[in-house]
Amino acid sequence: HRNLQKLSLFGDISILQQHGSISNTYLGKVDPDGKKIKQIQQLFEEILGNSRQLKWLSCGFMLQIVTPTSLSSLSNPIANTMEHLSLLDNHIPGNTTLITAVELERFVNLRSLALDFCDFTAEMARVLADSNHVPLHRLSLLVHSVSIMHKSLDSMPEDENWKALTRNSANLRVYIMAFDVKSDDMLRILKPSIPLERIHFDSYITFVSGAVVDLISRQYDKFLTHFILMNDVIDMSGFPDLSDNRNEDPLVLLAWRCTRLSLLAVHG
16 A cells, blocks of 8 residues: 555553563463564565655554564655654563664654654764754653663763754754653753653652752753653652652742643642
């Protein structure tokens, strides 16, 4: 179907969770020899290879349907005209990434990009900051404790990379979703020059510290519009963790400092 312009795939992991933990063991039961997943991977690559008008490709949590070689199926003319690309899957084994900085060079017309934060490297930021790329409008980054555990933050963009990126993309806005990320890691990730518009914390084990809330309110007061805290832990006594010896509540200060804030939500 060569008229396809938008392809969006999103895995509903809650269905799989009804059968137990999502793991290679469980997937091995439903697809013992891996033939089904390989067939789906091949069909997915055929769709990409036969596309002639595709401008939007979004794949979220599709449990290894997208592989590191999938995007190579796209022809150069299609990659050159792609406007939205989303590749999110924290179940990719080891330190595998779904796209490299070299491959990203083909996507010169991207307006919107969504990636695992550990896959968004300083080199990728440099590629997107190049003048031959159209200005990026939206960058969505998933920061997941599983990814940080198996990959590394060593290659993430530094502040000078963010400054270069925003020079080429003056209207860029960043959305970060953080799942059970330690406060020390968040303090390391949140560089001053990120044009952070939305941040969403989802916690099952870790708590968001007052220091992180305070840093966000100080650094992104001119950009932040959405701040969301969600917690599914039964013991919510430390959520959010505002136990630092403070005279002021960091959440109150965030609401006061961030004058563009339109949504402040605390679930838990």
